[in-house]
Amino acid sequence: MAMNRRDTFKIAGVAAAAAVMPSMAVATEAAATKEVAKKASGRSVVIIGAGFGGLTMAKALRKQDKTIEVTLIEKRSMHMACPLSNGLLGGLDDMSLSMFVGDYGQPATKYGYTFVNSEVVSIDRKAKEVHTSTAGAVSYDILVLSPGIAYDYEKQFPTWSREKIAHVAAACPAALMPGNEHVALKRQLQDMDDGTVFIVPPAKGKFRCPPAPYERAAMIANYIKNEGIKGKVVVLDTRGGKFAKGKAFKESWKDLFADIIEYKGLTEVTDVDPQAKTITYTEYANIDDEKGTVKTEKYEVCNLIPINKCSPVIAMADIEHNGAGYALMDGYSFRSKTDANVYVIGDAVTHKIPPSGQTAIWGSHRATGQIIAQLNGTVNDPIAGLPAKAANVCFSMVGGKPEEAIMVTHTFSADKSGVLKGKGAVPKPKDGNGKFRSQGTAIATREWFGGVMREMFN
Numbered sequence: 443m444a445m446n447r448r449d450t451f452k453i454a455g456v457a458a459a460a461a462v463m464p465s466m467a468v469a470t471e472a473a474a475t476k477e478v479a480k481k482a483s484g485r486s487v488v489i490i491g492a493g494f495g496g497l498t499m500a501k502a503l504r505k506q507d508k509t510i511e512v513t514l515i516e517k518r519s520m521h522m523a524c525p526l527s528n529g530l531l532g533g534l535d536d537m538s539l540s541m542f543v544g545d546y547g548q549p550a551t552k553y554g555y556t557f558v559n560s561e562v563v564s565i566d567r568k569a570k571e572v573h574t575s576t577a578g579a580v581s582y583d584i585l586v587l588s589p590g591i592a593y594d595y596e597k598q599f600p601t602w603s604r605e606k607i608a609h610v611a612a613a614c615p616a617a618l619m620p621g622n623e624h625v626a627l628k629r630q631l632q633d634m635d636d637g638t639v640f641i642v643p644p645a646k647g648k649f650r651c652p653p654a655p656y657e658r659a660a661m662i663a664n665y666i667k668n669e670g671i672k673g674k675v676v677v678l679d680t681r682g683g684k685f686a687k688g689k690a691f692k693e694s695w696k697d698l699f700a701d702i703i704e705y706k707g708l709t710e711v712t713d714v715d716p717q718a719k720t721i722t723y724t725e726y727a728n729i730d731d732e733k734g735t736v737k738t739e740k741y742e743v744c745n746l747i748p749i750n751k752c753s754p755v756i757a758m759a760d761i762e763h764n765g766a767g768y769a770l771m772d773g774y775s776f777r778s779k780t781d782a783n784v785y786v787i788g789d790a791v792t793h794k795i796p797p798s799g800q801t802a803i804w805g806s807h808r809a810t811g812q813i814i815a816q817l818n819g820t821v822n823d824p825i826a827g828l829p830a831k832a833a834n835v836c837f838s839m840v841g842g843k844p845e846e847a848i849m850v851t852h853t854f855s856a857d858k859s860g861v862l863k864g865k866g867a868v869p870k871p872k873d874g875n876g877k878f879r880s881q882g883t884a885i886a887t888r889e890w891f892g893g894v895m896r897e898m899f900n
Protein backbone atom coordinates (compact mmCIF):
# COMPACT_ATOMS: atom_id res chain seq x y z
CA MET A 443 0.00 0.00 0.00
CA ALA A 444 1.37 3.39 -0.93
CA MET A 445 2.00 5.71 2.01
CA ASN A 446 0.78 9.25 1.88
CA ARG A 447 2.78 12.19 3.22
CA ARG A 448 1.01 12.22 6.60
CA ASP A 449 1.69 8.54 7.18
CA THR A 450 5.33 9.10 6.42
CA PHE A 451 5.61 11.76 9.08
CA LYS A 452 4.02 9.52 11.70
CA ILE A 453 7.08 7.31 11.63
CA ALA A 454 9.18 8.13 14.67
CA GLY A 455 12.31 10.09 13.88
CA VAL A 456 11.30 11.06 10.38
CA ALA A 457 10.20 14.51 11.46
CA ALA A 458 13.73 15.10 12.69
CA ALA A 459 15.07 13.75 9.42
CA ALA A 460 12.91 16.20 7.49
CA ALA A 461 14.44 19.07 9.36
CA VAL A 462 17.89 18.07 8.19
CA MET A 463 16.93 18.49 4.54
CA PRO A 464 17.78 22.04 3.56
CA SER A 465 15.08 22.30 0.90
CA MET A 466 12.41 21.30 3.42
CA ALA A 467 13.75 23.59 6.11
CA VAL A 468 13.61 26.42 3.61
CA ALA A 469 10.18 25.52 2.27
CA THR A 470 8.49 25.14 5.64
CA GLU A 471 10.23 27.86 7.58
CA ALA A 472 11.05 30.61 5.12
CA ALA A 473 7.49 31.83 5.22
CA ALA A 474 7.75 32.05 8.99
CA THR A 475 10.82 34.25 8.97
CA LYS A 476 8.89 37.25 10.16
CA GLU A 477 6.70 35.26 12.54
CA VAL A 478 7.44 35.04 16.24
CA ALA A 479 9.59 32.02 17.08
CA LYS A 480 7.87 29.09 18.77
CA LYS A 481 8.28 29.41 22.53
CA ALA A 482 11.04 27.25 23.93
CA SER A 483 9.90 24.21 25.90
CA GLY A 484 11.89 24.95 29.04
CA ARG A 485 14.28 22.18 27.99
CA SER A 486 15.35 23.52 24.59
CA VAL A 487 19.02 23.64 23.74
CA VAL A 488 20.05 25.35 20.52
CA ILE A 489 23.58 24.74 19.26
CA ILE A 490 25.23 26.94 16.64
CA GLY A 491 27.84 25.18 14.51
CA ALA A 492 27.87 21.51 13.51
CA GLY A 493 31.61 20.97 13.63
CA PHE A 494 33.54 18.94 16.17
CA GLY A 495 32.02 20.70 19.17
CA GLY A 496 28.41 21.02 18.01
CA LEU A 497 27.97 17.53 16.57
CA THR A 498 29.45 15.93 19.68
CA MET A 499 27.21 17.90 21.98
CA ALA A 500 23.95 17.37 20.05
CA LYS A 501 24.43 13.63 20.24
CA ALA A 502 25.67 13.60 23.85
CA LEU A 503 22.72 15.64 25.14
CA ARG A 504 20.16 13.40 23.43
CA LYS A 505 21.94 10.22 24.49
CA GLN A 506 21.87 11.30 28.10
CA ASP A 507 18.42 12.85 28.31
CA LYS A 508 15.68 12.36 25.74
CA THR A 509 13.54 15.06 27.35
CA ILE A 510 15.94 17.72 26.10
CA GLU A 511 14.94 19.22 22.74
CA VAL A 512 18.07 19.83 20.73
CA THR A 513 18.36 21.97 17.59
CA LEU A 514 21.67 22.14 15.74
CA ILE A 515 22.09 25.01 13.27
CA GLU A 516 24.79 24.90 10.60
CA LYS A 517 25.41 27.04 7.52
CA ARG A 518 27.21 24.36 5.50
CA SER A 519 25.27 21.57 3.84
CA MET A 520 27.93 18.91 4.35
CA HIS A 521 30.47 18.25 7.08
CA MET A 522 34.13 17.93 6.28
CA ALA A 523 36.68 17.06 8.96
CA CYS A 524 40.05 18.84 8.95
CA PRO A 525 42.17 16.36 10.99
CA LEU A 526 44.24 14.05 8.76
CA SER A 527 43.40 16.22 5.73
CA ASN A 528 47.12 16.96 5.33
CA GLY A 529 47.44 13.24 4.58
CA LEU A 530 45.06 13.77 1.69
CA LEU A 531 47.27 16.59 0.40
CA GLY A 532 50.29 14.30 0.84
CA GLY A 533 48.78 11.52 -1.23
CA LEU A 534 48.83 8.91 1.53
CA ASP A 535 47.61 5.47 0.47
CA ASP A 536 43.85 4.88 0.22
CA MET A 537 42.93 8.42 1.19
CA SER A 538 40.09 10.16 -0.57
CA LEU A 539 37.77 13.03 0.21
CA SER A 540 34.97 10.59 1.10
CA MET A 541 36.84 9.65 4.29
CA PHE A 542 36.47 13.19 5.55
CA VAL A 543 32.85 13.99 4.86
CA GLY A 544 29.66 13.20 6.71
CA ASP A 545 25.99 13.96 6.23
CA TYR A 546 24.28 15.81 9.03
CA GLY A 547 21.07 13.83 8.65
CA GLN A 548 22.58 10.60 9.93
CA PRO A 549 23.14 11.55 13.60
CA ALA A 550 20.12 13.90 13.68
CA THR A 551 17.82 11.04 12.70
CA LYS A 552 19.48 8.47 14.93
CA TYR A 553 19.53 10.61 18.07
CA GLY A 554 16.33 12.52 17.40
CA TYR A 555 17.54 16.08 17.24
CA THR A 556 16.61 18.76 14.72
CA PHE A 557 19.16 19.90 12.19
CA VAL A 558 18.60 23.26 10.56
CA ASN A 559 20.72 24.01 7.52
CA SER A 560 20.91 27.79 7.63
CA GLU A 561 23.25 30.60 8.64
CA VAL A 562 22.79 32.34 11.97
CA VAL A 563 22.65 36.07 11.27
CA SER A 564 21.74 37.51 14.66
CA ILE A 565 21.19 36.50 18.27
CA ASP A 566 18.74 38.17 20.63
CA ARG A 567 19.72 37.12 24.15
CA LYS A 568 16.92 39.14 25.73
CA ALA A 569 14.24 37.32 23.74
CA LYS A 570 16.34 34.12 23.78
CA GLU A 571 16.10 33.79 20.02
CA VAL A 572 18.49 32.90 17.25
CA HIS A 573 17.72 34.34 13.81
CA THR A 574 18.74 32.52 10.67
CA SER A 575 19.07 33.59 7.04
CA THR A 576 16.53 31.14 5.61
CA ALA A 577 14.87 29.22 8.45
CA GLY A 578 13.35 31.96 10.59
CA ALA A 579 13.88 32.35 14.32
CA VAL A 580 14.55 29.58 16.82
CA SER A 581 13.91 30.01 20.56
CA TYR A 582 16.16 28.55 23.22
CA ASP A 583 16.42 28.04 26.92
CA ILE A 584 20.12 27.31 26.66
CA LEU A 585 22.30 28.43 23.77
CA VAL A 586 25.57 26.71 22.86
CA LEU A 587 28.08 28.39 20.56
CA SER A 588 30.56 26.23 18.66
CA PRO A 589 31.20 28.38 15.57
CA GLY A 590 34.98 27.89 15.24
CA ILE A 591 37.34 30.43 13.74
CA ALA A 592 37.66 33.12 11.08
CA TYR A 593 40.67 34.50 9.20
CA ASP A 594 42.08 37.93 9.98
CA TYR A 595 43.72 39.03 6.74
CA GLU A 596 42.75 42.63 7.60
CA LYS A 597 44.90 42.68 10.74
CA GLN A 598 47.88 41.01 9.12
CA PHE A 599 47.81 42.98 5.88
CA PRO A 600 46.26 46.36 6.77
CA THR A 601 47.15 47.92 3.41
CA TRP A 602 45.42 45.24 1.34
CA SER A 603 42.05 46.15 -0.18
CA ARG A 604 39.02 43.87 0.19
CA GLU A 605 39.46 42.83 -3.44
CA LYS A 606 43.10 41.97 -2.89
CA ILE A 607 42.24 39.91 0.20
CA ALA A 608 39.55 38.01 -1.69
CA HIS A 609 41.91 37.42 -4.58
CA VAL A 610 44.77 36.13 -2.40
CA ALA A 611 42.43 34.03 -0.23
CA ALA A 612 41.17 32.25 -3.34
CA ALA A 613 44.56 31.91 -5.05
CA CYS A 614 46.52 30.87 -1.93
CA PRO A 615 43.98 28.76 0.03
CA ALA A 616 44.60 28.73 3.77
CA ALA A 617 42.87 25.36 4.26
CA LEU A 618 42.38 25.79 7.98
CA MET A 619 38.64 25.71 7.61
CA PRO A 620 37.00 22.67 6.05
CA GLY A 621 35.73 22.37 2.51
CA ASN A 622 36.58 24.19 -0.68
CA GLU A 623 39.97 25.47 0.47
CA HIS A 624 41.33 21.94 0.97
CA VAL A 625 40.01 20.84 -2.41
CA ALA A 626 41.58 23.88 -4.08
CA LEU A 627 44.95 23.30 -2.43
CA LYS A 628 44.92 19.63 -3.43
CA ARG A 629 44.09 20.54 -7.02
CA GLN A 630 46.90 23.11 -7.11
CA LEU A 631 49.37 20.48 -5.90
CA GLN A 632 48.15 18.00 -8.50
CA ASP A 633 48.55 20.62 -11.23
CA MET A 634 51.93 21.99 -10.12
CA ASP A 635 55.10 21.97 -12.21
CA ASP A 636 58.57 21.68 -10.73
CA GLY A 637 59.11 24.57 -8.32
CA THR A 638 58.43 25.78 -4.81
CA VAL A 639 55.49 25.33 -2.46
CA PHE A 640 55.40 28.04 0.20
CA ILE A 641 53.66 27.36 3.51
CA VAL A 642 53.04 30.40 5.68
CA PRO A 643 51.82 29.47 9.21
CA PRO A 644 49.70 32.11 11.00
CA ALA A 645 52.17 34.86 11.94
CA LYS A 646 51.04 35.23 15.54
CA GLY A 647 48.40 34.60 18.17
CA LYS A 648 46.27 31.57 18.93
CA PHE A 649 45.44 29.51 15.86
CA ARG A 650 43.54 26.33 15.03
CA CYS A 651 45.55 23.13 15.38
CA PRO A 652 49.04 24.52 16.07
CA PRO A 653 50.88 21.52 14.53
CA ALA A 654 48.84 21.61 11.28
CA PRO A 655 51.13 23.84 9.13
CA TYR A 656 54.18 21.78 10.07
CA GLU A 657 52.41 18.48 9.39
CA ARG A 658 51.42 19.98 6.04
CA ALA A 659 55.09 20.70 5.26
CA ALA A 660 55.93 17.02 5.79
CA MET A 661 52.95 15.77 3.81
CA ILE A 662 53.51 18.06 0.83
CA ALA A 663 57.18 17.07 0.87
CA ASN A 664 56.04 13.45 0.80
CA TYR A 665 53.87 14.23 -2.21
CA ILE A 666 56.71 16.03 -4.03
CA LYS A 667 59.09 13.15 -3.34
CA ASN A 668 56.72 10.41 -4.43
CA GLU A 669 55.58 12.22 -7.55
CA GLY A 670 59.18 12.89 -8.60
CA ILE A 671 58.57 16.64 -8.69
CA LYS A 672 61.73 18.73 -8.65
CA GLY A 673 60.67 21.07 -5.92
CA LYS A 674 60.94 22.41 -2.43
CA VAL A 675 58.64 23.17 0.45
CA VAL A 676 59.61 26.46 2.06
CA VAL A 677 58.06 27.28 5.45
CA LEU A 678 58.00 31.02 6.15
CA ASP A 679 57.55 31.12 9.91
CA THR A 680 57.83 33.74 12.65
CA ARG A 681 58.51 31.35 15.54
CA GLY A 682 62.23 30.82 15.22
CA GLY A 683 61.83 27.03 15.37
CA LYS A 684 59.74 27.03 18.53
CA PHE A 685 56.43 25.53 17.43
CA ALA A 686 54.11 22.68 18.41
CA LYS A 687 55.91 19.30 18.46
CA GLY A 688 58.91 21.29 17.14
CA LYS A 689 61.66 18.81 18.00
CA ALA A 690 59.69 15.88 16.65
CA PHE A 691 58.84 17.63 13.38
CA LYS A 692 62.39 18.83 12.83
CA GLU A 693 63.78 15.36 13.45
CA SER A 694 61.39 13.85 10.88
CA TRP A 695 61.97 16.59 8.31
CA LYS A 696 65.73 16.09 8.59
CA ASP A 697 65.57 12.30 8.39
CA LEU A 698 62.99 12.05 5.61
CA PHE A 699 62.91 15.24 3.58
CA ALA A 700 66.19 17.10 4.21
CA ASP A 701 66.55 17.98 0.53
CA ILE A 702 62.95 19.16 0.19
CA ILE A 703 61.89 21.10 3.31
CA GLU A 704 63.50 24.45 3.99
CA TYR A 705 62.43 26.08 7.25
CA LYS A 706 62.91 29.83 7.69
CA GLY A 707 62.01 30.79 11.24
CA LEU A 708 62.30 34.58 11.26
CA THR A 709 60.32 36.03 8.39
CA GLU A 710 57.53 38.46 7.69
CA VAL A 711 55.38 38.04 4.60
CA THR A 712 54.38 41.41 3.18
CA ASP A 713 52.94 40.72 -0.25
CA VAL A 714 51.63 38.08 -2.58
CA ASP A 715 51.01 38.63 -6.26
CA PRO A 716 48.70 35.85 -7.46
CA GLN A 717 49.05 36.97 -11.10
CA ALA A 718 52.83 36.82 -11.15
CA LYS A 719 52.76 33.95 -8.61
CA THR A 720 55.32 35.65 -6.39
CA ILE A 721 55.58 36.05 -2.63
CA THR A 722 57.48 38.89 -0.98
CA TYR A 723 58.89 38.55 2.52
CA THR A 724 61.56 39.94 4.78
CA GLU A 725 63.97 37.43 6.21
CA TYR A 726 65.80 38.29 9.43
CA ALA A 727 69.21 36.77 10.16
CA ASN A 728 68.53 36.69 13.92
CA ILE A 729 66.33 38.42 16.51
CA ASP A 730 68.70 41.42 16.63
CA ASP A 731 68.50 41.95 12.88
CA GLU A 732 65.99 44.80 12.64
CA LYS A 733 66.25 45.48 8.93
CA GLY A 734 66.30 42.02 7.42
CA THR A 735 66.54 41.21 3.72
CA VAL A 736 63.55 41.62 1.44
CA LYS A 737 63.06 38.77 -1.02
CA THR A 738 60.53 38.21 -3.80
CA GLU A 739 60.31 34.63 -4.98
CA LYS A 740 58.27 32.65 -7.45
CA TYR A 741 55.89 30.01 -6.17
CA GLU A 742 54.09 27.12 -7.77
CA VAL A 743 51.69 26.76 -4.83
CA CYS A 744 51.26 29.17 -1.95
CA ASN A 745 49.47 28.10 1.23
CA LEU A 746 49.10 31.39 3.06
CA ILE A 747 47.46 30.83 6.44
CA PRO A 748 46.53 34.19 7.95
CA ILE A 749 46.27 35.16 11.58
CA ASN A 750 43.19 33.57 13.15
CA LYS A 751 40.42 35.27 15.04
CA CYS A 752 37.27 33.85 16.51
CA SER A 753 34.12 33.42 14.45
CA PRO A 754 31.96 36.59 14.56
CA VAL A 755 29.14 34.53 16.12
CA ILE A 756 30.60 35.18 19.59
CA ALA A 757 30.38 38.96 19.12
CA MET A 758 26.94 38.47 17.53
CA ALA A 759 25.78 36.96 20.85
CA ASP A 760 27.07 40.11 22.55
CA ILE A 761 28.94 38.17 25.22
CA GLU A 762 32.28 39.33 26.63
CA HIS A 763 35.26 38.32 24.52
CA ASN A 764 38.94 39.13 24.12
CA GLY A 765 40.50 41.27 21.38
CA ALA A 766 40.52 38.38 18.90
CA GLY A 767 36.85 37.61 19.57
CA TYR A 768 37.23 34.47 21.72
CA ALA A 769 34.62 34.14 24.48
CA LEU A 770 35.45 34.89 28.10
CA MET A 771 34.49 31.95 30.30
CA ASP A 772 32.87 31.56 33.68
CA GLY A 773 35.79 30.09 35.63
CA TYR A 774 36.63 26.50 34.75
CA SER A 775 33.25 25.81 33.18
CA PHE A 776 32.13 26.07 29.56
CA ARG A 777 29.56 28.71 30.42
CA SER A 778 30.15 32.17 29.04
CA LYS A 779 31.21 34.75 31.61
CA THR A 780 28.36 37.03 30.58
CA ASP A 781 25.24 34.88 30.45
CA ALA A 782 24.49 31.74 32.48
CA ASN A 783 22.30 30.47 29.64
CA VAL A 784 25.00 30.72 26.99
CA TYR A 785 27.74 28.08 26.73
CA VAL A 786 30.78 28.14 24.44
CA ILE A 787 32.78 25.12 23.24
CA GLY A 788 35.44 24.21 20.69
CA ASP A 789 38.00 26.67 19.34
CA ALA A 790 35.92 29.69 20.42
CA VAL A 791 36.83 29.57 24.15
CA THR A 792 39.54 31.48 26.03
CA HIS A 793 40.56 28.52 28.18
CA LYS A 794 44.29 27.96 27.72
CA ILE A 795 43.80 24.60 26.06
CA PRO A 796 44.89 23.83 22.50
CA PRO A 797 42.24 24.46 19.83
CA SER A 798 41.78 20.96 18.43
CA GLY A 799 39.01 18.59 17.46
CA GLN A 800 39.84 16.33 20.38
CA THR A 801 39.70 19.28 22.77
CA ALA A 802 36.35 20.29 21.27
CA ILE A 803 35.02 16.78 21.94
CA TRP A 804 36.36 16.77 25.50
CA GLY A 805 34.90 20.21 26.20
CA SER A 806 31.54 19.22 24.67
CA HIS A 807 31.21 16.32 27.06
CA ARG A 808 32.01 18.48 30.04
CA ALA A 809 29.64 21.20 28.88
CA THR A 810 26.93 18.56 28.33
CA GLY A 811 27.17 17.58 31.99
CA GLN A 812 27.02 21.23 33.02
CA ILE A 813 23.94 21.92 30.87
CA ILE A 814 22.06 18.86 32.06
CA ALA A 815 22.77 19.84 35.67
CA GLN A 816 21.49 23.35 34.99
CA LEU A 817 18.29 22.07 33.37
CA ASN A 818 17.72 19.66 36.25
CA GLY A 819 18.57 22.19 38.95
CA THR A 820 21.48 20.12 40.27
CA VAL A 821 25.10 21.11 40.85
CA ASN A 822 27.95 20.33 38.47
CA ASP A 823 31.41 20.99 39.82
CA PRO A 824 33.47 22.42 36.93
CA ILE A 825 36.72 21.08 38.37
CA ALA A 826 35.45 17.53 38.93
CA GLY A 827 37.76 15.01 37.26
CA LEU A 828 40.63 17.47 36.90
CA PRO A 829 43.44 17.19 36.13
CA ALA A 830 42.32 15.20 33.10
CA LYS A 831 45.19 13.17 31.65
CA ALA A 832 45.49 12.90 27.87
CA ALA A 833 42.35 15.02 27.50
CA ASN A 834 43.85 16.08 24.20
CA VAL A 835 45.76 13.67 22.00
CA CYS A 836 46.88 15.10 18.71
CA PHE A 837 48.62 13.13 15.98
CA SER A 838 50.55 14.41 12.96
CA MET A 839 51.56 12.37 9.95
CA VAL A 840 55.21 12.98 9.09
CA GLY A 841 56.04 10.30 6.54
CA GLY A 842 54.30 8.45 3.75
CA LYS A 843 56.38 5.49 2.67
CA PRO A 844 56.30 3.96 5.22
CA GLU A 845 53.51 5.89 6.89
CA GLU A 846 54.80 7.37 10.16
CA ALA A 847 53.39 9.83 12.68
CA ILE A 848 54.24 11.75 15.84
CA MET A 849 51.96 12.72 18.70
CA VAL A 850 51.42 15.08 21.61
CA THR A 851 49.21 14.56 24.66
CA HIS A 852 47.87 17.28 26.91
CA THR A 853 46.75 17.12 30.52
CA PHE A 854 44.06 19.69 31.28
CA SER A 855 43.85 21.21 34.73
CA ALA A 856 42.41 24.14 36.67
CA ASP A 857 45.00 26.91 36.30
CA LYS A 858 45.67 29.48 39.01
CA SER A 859 44.65 32.18 36.53
CA GLY A 860 41.07 30.91 36.82
CA VAL A 861 40.67 29.09 33.50
CA LEU A 862 41.49 25.62 32.19
CA LYS A 863 45.07 25.06 31.13
CA GLY A 864 46.75 22.36 29.03
CA LYS A 865 50.24 20.97 29.55
CA GLY A 866 51.69 19.03 26.63
CA ALA A 867 54.15 16.15 26.33
CA VAL A 868 55.60 14.70 23.13
CA PRO A 869 56.41 11.04 23.86
CA LYS A 870 58.76 8.77 21.95
CA PRO A 871 56.87 5.62 20.98
CA LYS A 872 58.12 2.14 21.88
CA ASP A 873 58.33 1.15 18.21
CA GLY A 874 60.22 4.31 17.21
CA ASN A 875 63.82 3.08 17.64
CA GLY A 876 64.61 6.18 19.67
CA LYS A 877 62.85 8.54 17.25
CA PHE A 878 59.71 10.59 17.87
CA ARG A 879 57.92 9.02 14.88
CA SER A 880 56.77 5.48 14.30
CA GLN A 881 54.56 3.34 12.10
CA GLY A 882 52.55 2.31 15.14
CA THR A 883 51.74 5.96 15.79
CA ALA A 884 50.56 6.30 12.18
CA ILE A 885 48.21 3.35 12.69
CA ALA A 886 46.95 5.01 15.89
CA THR A 887 46.40 8.24 13.91
CA ARG A 888 44.07 6.54 11.46
CA GLU A 889 42.28 4.71 14.29
CA TRP A 890 41.83 7.96 16.20
CA PHE A 891 40.37 9.62 13.12
CA GLY A 892 37.89 6.76 12.59
CA GLY A 893 36.94 7.10 16.25
CA VAL A 894 36.19 10.83 16.13
CA MET A 895 34.12 10.46 12.97
CA ARG A 896 32.09 7.75 14.76
CA GLU A 897 31.82 10.02 17.82
CA MET A 898 30.13 12.69 15.70
CA PHE A 899 28.15 10.65 13.19
CA ASN A 900 27.34 7.12 14.45
Ligand SMILES: Cc1cc2nc3c(=O)[nH]c(=O)nc-3n(C[C@H](O)[C@H](O)[C@H](O)COP(=O)(O)OP(=O)(O)OC[C@H]3O[C@@H](n4cnc5c(N)ncnc54)[C@H](O)[C@@H]3O)c2cc1C
Pocket residue numbers: 490491492493494495496515516517518523524525526527528560561562563588589590591617618619650651654753755787788789790797798799800801802835836837838
Ligand atom coordinates in the same frame (compact mmCIF):
# COMPACT_ATOMS: atom_id res chain seq x y z
C1 LIG B 1 44.62 20.88 8.63
C2 LIG B 1 44.03 20.65 9.99
C3 LIG B 1 44.43 19.56 10.72
C4 LIG B 1 43.87 19.31 11.98
N1 LIG B 1 44.28 18.21 12.67
C5 LIG B 1 43.73 17.93 13.87
C6 LIG B 1 44.10 16.75 14.58
O1 LIG B 1 44.93 15.95 14.12
N2 LIG B 1 43.53 16.53 15.77
C7 LIG B 1 42.60 17.37 16.31
O2 LIG B 1 42.09 17.08 17.40
N3 LIG B 1 42.23 18.51 15.66
C8 LIG B 1 42.77 18.82 14.47
N4 LIG B 1 42.38 19.95 13.79
C9 LIG B 1 41.55 20.99 14.48
C10 LIG B 1 40.05 20.77 14.44
O3 LIG B 1 39.59 20.58 13.13
C11 LIG B 1 39.36 21.97 15.06
O4 LIG B 1 40.00 22.34 16.24
C12 LIG B 1 37.89 21.66 15.34
O5 LIG B 1 37.21 21.49 14.13
C13 LIG B 1 37.22 22.74 16.19
O6 LIG B 1 35.87 22.44 16.40
P1 LIG B 1 34.78 23.60 16.51
O7 LIG B 1 33.48 22.93 16.78
O8 LIG B 1 35.25 24.66 17.41
O9 LIG B 1 34.78 24.28 15.05
P2 LIG B 1 34.41 23.66 13.65
O10 LIG B 1 34.66 22.20 13.62
O11 LIG B 1 35.09 24.49 12.62
O12 LIG B 1 32.84 23.90 13.53
C14 LIG B 1 32.29 25.18 13.47
C15 LIG B 1 31.05 25.12 12.60
O13 LIG B 1 30.26 26.29 12.81
C16 LIG B 1 29.69 26.65 11.58
N5 LIG B 1 29.29 28.06 11.63
C17 LIG B 1 30.09 29.14 11.80
N6 LIG B 1 29.36 30.27 11.78
C18 LIG B 1 28.06 29.91 11.59
C19 LIG B 1 26.85 30.64 11.47
N7 LIG B 1 26.82 31.98 11.52
N8 LIG B 1 25.71 29.96 11.28
C20 LIG B 1 25.72 28.60 11.20
N9 LIG B 1 26.85 27.86 11.29
C21 LIG B 1 28.02 28.51 11.49
C22 LIG B 1 30.82 26.37 10.58
O14 LIG B 1 30.31 26.27 9.27
C23 LIG B 1 31.39 25.07 11.11
O15 LIG B 1 30.82 23.92 10.53
C24 LIG B 1 42.91 20.21 12.52
C25 LIG B 1 42.51 21.32 11.78
C26 LIG B 1 43.07 21.55 10.52
C27 LIG B 1 42.62 22.73 9.75
